[in-house]
Amino acid sequence: MATGYILYGFNPSPYSVKMRAILRYRRIPFVWNAIGNPRDVAVAANLPPVIPVLRFPDGRLMNDSTPLAHALEREHPERSIIPDDPAHAYLADLLEDFGDEWVTKMMFHYRWYYAADRAFAQAWIITSRNPVMVEPERRAGMQAFNDRQVGRMALVGCTEQNRPVIEESYRFLLDTLDRHVREIPFLFGSRPSLADFGLFGQLQILSVDPTPMAEMRERATDVYCWLLRLDDASGVEGEWLDPMAPLPDTLTALLRHCGDTYLPFLAANMQALQEGSDEVALDIMGRPYAQAPFRYQAKCHDALRKKLAALPGDVRRRLDPVLEQTGCLRYLA
Numbered sequence: 001m002a003t004g005y006i007l008y009g010f011n012p013s014p015y016s017v018k019m020r021a022i023l024r025y026r027r028i029p030f031v032w033n034a035i036g037n038p039r040d041v042a043v044a045a046n047l048p049p050v051i052p053v054l055r056f057p058d059g060r061l062m063n064d065s066t067p068l069a070h071a072l073e074r075e076h077p078e079r080s081i082i083p084d085d086p087a088h089a090y091l092a093d094l095l096e097d098f099g100d101e102w103v104t105k106m107m108f109h110y111r112w113y114y115a116a117d118r119a120f121a122q123a124w125i126i127t128s129r130n131p132v133m134v135e136p137e138r139r140a141g142m143q144a145f146n147d148r149q150v151g152r153m154a155l156v157g158c159t160e161q162n163r164p165v166i167e168e169s170y171r172f173l174l175d176t177l178d179r180h181v182r183e184i185p186f187l188f189g190s191r192p193s194l195a196d197f198g199l200f201g202q203l204q205i206l207s208v209d210p211t212p213m214a215e216m217r218e219r220a221t222d223v224y225c226w227l228l229r230l231d232d233a234s235g236v237e238g239e240w241l242d243p244m245a246p247l248p249d250t251l252t253a254l255l256r257h258c259g260d261t262y263l264p265f266l267a268a269n270m271q272a273l274q275e276g277s278d279e280v281a282l283d284i285m286g287r288p289y290a291q292a293p294f295r296y297q298a299k300c301h302d303a304l305r306k307k308l309a310a311l312p313g314d315v316r317r318r319l320d321p322v323l324e325q326t327g328c329l330r331y332l333a
Ligand SMILES: N[C@@H](CCC(=O)N[C@@H](CS)C(=O)NCC(=O)O)C(=O)O
Pocket: 012, 013, 014, 015, 016, 039, 049, 050, 051, 052, 063, 064, 065, 066, 100
């Protein structure tokens, strides 16, 4: 077996390609183990059954990309993906979470809603596990995976009712990010941050699955090219934005979009869980949105609130006006 870092994941998994891009940018040598079913590695190690799983050189196994990215920061200080300025670092955490938890709804929706996308995803996933299967076995595997994922759509909010919100949010993200990366190579400067990688994971998949790929290529060519660069940014040497300068308006627009979509959802989710209600229902961008409450996202919300509360007063004096102006503060303070 290889020693050193091993990343167990597969190409059709957004969080796997997110972690792989982080390791590459950070120049941390690793083996990409995309053979068989990486989920088995998590299950055998008694971890939550999600991928990717990272094996550290000392043999520890860990999953969940956000804590993993932070664990790597503690062990490898060079080429950090956390902006030096604590206010920008907070905004990067927020946008990473938006990527991981909101943009993933777009990924899941497009992949399992449209027939062409379902057909492609089944083949991509099954051949990632085993490229050479006998036909009946391959067909059965594809169908079983399809049925399992389609069966989960409502659970994560990918319903017919929510479709307009999810698709409109995808278009907004493409348009805004496209404007941003034409001016500034990455979200917080000329080097990538955790926020870039959070968005990268989901958007990379959306840039391959056929329906959202066509939309992205036509509407946001520069986002498509940004994804290709970020997949292996090991050669990038850049600088963070000046923390004393006003934020670029494209970044402000992305934050406002978080304040219009993901954060009100998080607040409604928290309230539903507290009240023991079985539905989160709210208006997002003027349209009705509903799904069952999601416990993991309440943890994400709580983590964002605690991180903000722990920041020192001088940082809050710079950060709060940005969060206020973008409609985020009331969901986080
Ligand atoms: N919060 C986790 C989410 C990981 C996750 O949901 N991974 C998906 C694949 S992309 C998964 O393993 N889902 C469980 C399954 O399909 O059984 C992270 O950031 O790594």
